[in-house]
Amino acid sequence: MPSPAVDDYLKTIYHHTEWQDERITPSQLAAVLGLAPSSVTEMVQKLAAQGLVTHRPYGPIALSPEGEQRAAAIVRRHRLVETWLVREFDYTWDxxxxxxxxxxxxLSDRLLERIDERLGHPRFDPHGDAIPDAAGHVHREPFVLLADAGVGHEGRVLRVSDRDAELLRELDRLGLTVGRTVRVDGDGMLLDGVEVVLPTGAADAVWLTA
Known part of the structure; x- marks a missing residue:
């Protein structure tokens, strides 16, 4: 049965490996969700019993095929809603x-599909995160985290993490938004040939084309 708590767990596990390969640990999951480790351990055991995740004690957590499909469905809902709010109601990305x-x-499934149709079946949300299609499939270009990009690397901004609303506002003021082409230049970057000093945390929150 649908459960917001279960969906939030699955969505968090799904998010963790979208932009890097290391699986999430129970302690990391507890930190992201702001819950006690004991509560997370209990829920993970329940998810494993339902066939939604695979997990060994003290080991990392992975989604099962069924869990992956369910997680993709809730992620699709979240990102379509974000895109809808920005395009139709003039919300900002933060x-x-x-x-x-x-x-x-x-939202009902019917309304969600109407929203998808009205928006023209977008592939990415306002932060550059891929919107899974109705079958759960996504497409991502090869990427590199800004912190790992070498000096002189030139690429298009693919994604900006939405975890820090204030950082999103600062990056928006700088014009460092999804789709912009930038060049890494020491501790900063060149944006349209102009040197930009990055705010704290930006290097770990921005992904570029590889």
């Missing part, structure tokens, strides 16, 4: 996450 957290659990 305002949509909390709204989508609520709406993703209450």
């Amino acid at each position: 305002e949509v996450h909390d709204e989508a957290e609520v709406l993703e659990h209450v």
